[in-house]
Amino acid sequence: MNAELDLLVRLGDYERPQEVASRAVHAEELGFDRLSMGETTGWNIVPALTLIADRTDTLGLSNDVISPFGRSPALIAQTALTLHDASDGRFRLGLGPSSPAITERWHGESFDRPLRRTREVIEIIRAVYENGNPAYEGEIFDIAGLGYERDIPENPPPIDLATLGPKATEMAGRFGDGWAPQLFTKDGLTERCEDLKRGAELGGKSPSELRVSPIVRGIAAEERERARNLARRTISFLLGAYGPYYGNSVAEQGYPDVVADIRGAWEDRDTDAMASRLPDELLDALAPAGTPEEVRTWVDDYAATEGVDAVRIGFVDGMTDEDKKTTMEAVAELV
Incomplete structure (x- = not known):
């Protein structure tokens, strides 16, 4: 398989954050390139990612995804830079426009202009990356700015966006460093990649500079x-x-x-x-x-879709721990 192989885990499947780190160690042993996890109304992802960073050596770390309504832009930048340092530069930051339910019923915010808000959050994070300061004047945010207390790394964490629609995906191509879509057929993914390419061109970059890592949820079992x-x-x-x-x-x-x-x-x-x-x-x-062979063939075929750099494998509901190990081991044979 020419594409990389990522693993998406669900924090709700574990009793303690330390157990997530054990899963990550196994993923690294099997040859997975990267591990990611989501954050909705359960655990804060930062402790789990920090534990994983401490217990692994080569495994990349990502999150799917932080809401632009759940943290201030400066705090998101701080989070990314902290995880960058904890992992020796292996972290990629995931952002997405979020949803009305999480925004309004969990964070207590109004789900207003999510794409514009996401764009401004990205620009503020970039400002911290470039100047160590979140100073910004936009349509949503107006920040006077303070200085980041630590040195900014030469290569700060890339920013991946989880989007679905054409305008949001164009935004991902224009302002992001990667795209992590979900629930796309091969034909649907190919079509949406045209929006990503258009955004990349608007941002003055080549589409090849973007890491495209679609999420697929599956299970291998005898x-x-x-x-x-x-x-x-x-x-x-x-x-x-x-x-x-x-x-x-x-x-x-x-x-x-x-x-x-x-x-x-x-x-x-x-x-x-x-x-x-x-x-x-x-x-x-x-x-x-x-079956394991069917799943392995499916993933290999999906990974061959033009523009795909990695396939991010997630689990489905109702899987046993043995099911998860079987699925991981099945697709890891493609590495």
């Missing part, structure tokens, strides 16, 4: 149908119940009727019906699910 049923339940939930954005994106990729059917089942909170309304065609287009 019990093929069990694996596919678990994946089907997770993907259908993401499409029908997990906010509007993933479902809208997949609908625009050519599956509006499927998404509408799944959302109809969610109106009755019928998760069994949601899963049954996800056809094999779409499951196979979005998720590696089946």
